[in-house]
Amino acid sequence: MEAFLLRVFLQQxxxxxxxxxxxxxxxxxxxxxxxxxxxxxxxxKLVGEVVKRLETAGFDIVAMxxxxxxxxxxxxxxxxxxxxxxxxxxxxxxxSGPCIVMxxxxxxxxxxxxxxxxxxDFLKAEEGTIRRAFATDIEKNIVHGSDGxxxxxxxxxxxxxxxxxxx
Ligand code: ATP
Ligand code: MG
Numbered sequence: 001m002e003a004f005l006l007r008v009f010l011q012q013x014x015x016x017x018x019x020x021x022x023x024x025x026x027x028x029x030x031x032x033x034x035x036x037x038x039x040x041x042x043x044x045k046l047v048g049e050v051v052k053r054l055e056t057a058g059f060d061i062v063a064m065x066x067x068x069x070x071x072x073x074x075x076x077x078x079x080x081x082x083x084x085x086x087x088x089x090x091x092x093x094x095x096s097g098p099c100i101v102m103x104x105x106x107x108x109x110x111x112x113x114x115x116x117x118x119x120x121d122f123l124k125a126e127e128g129t130i131r132r133a134f135a136t137d138i139e140k141n142i143v144h145g146s147d148g149x150x151x152x153x154x155x156x157x158x159x160x161x162x163x164x165x166x167x
Contacts, residue, residue, distance in 0.1 A: 041134065
């Protein structure tokens, strides 16, 4: 528990430092993020392709498992989107089959992994990104990544116990 709280605390400080422009956003610091290979990626047997890109990018896979969310669990996970037009559909999709959930670790991994995923809409994603390469739809976009330090702490805790997140 202490290790988890310390990590959340350090991620928060890192966020504040960046926020006040003290570091110009350039303090190299290891952080963690939650990555998911969504049901379309698992169903299309793209797990190996995605994992290869994560490892090539230099991220450490601290923990990894296959899960299948219920509709209720998917709604809890994407609760920030409650009320949006795509909320029902995306939570149906996320509970439609198994996912691979992972904790990634590395310097600036939250932003770097978001960049590697590419834009939500694969048609707007840059060349070389995972979504550009494999997504077929704005919803069925293969991968998920936390969008900030607080979100990462919540999302990691949603799927992994402290014992599983050993590194
Ligand atoms: P994620 O949170 O899955 O990493 P993201 O941060 O790029 O994706 P969000 O805005 O958080 O995008 O949306 C969460 C997910 O909801 C998207 O990845 C996609 O699967 C789905 N989604 C988002 N916008 C739309 C939309 N306009 N229509 C259909 N589905 C959408
Ligand atoms: Mg998001």
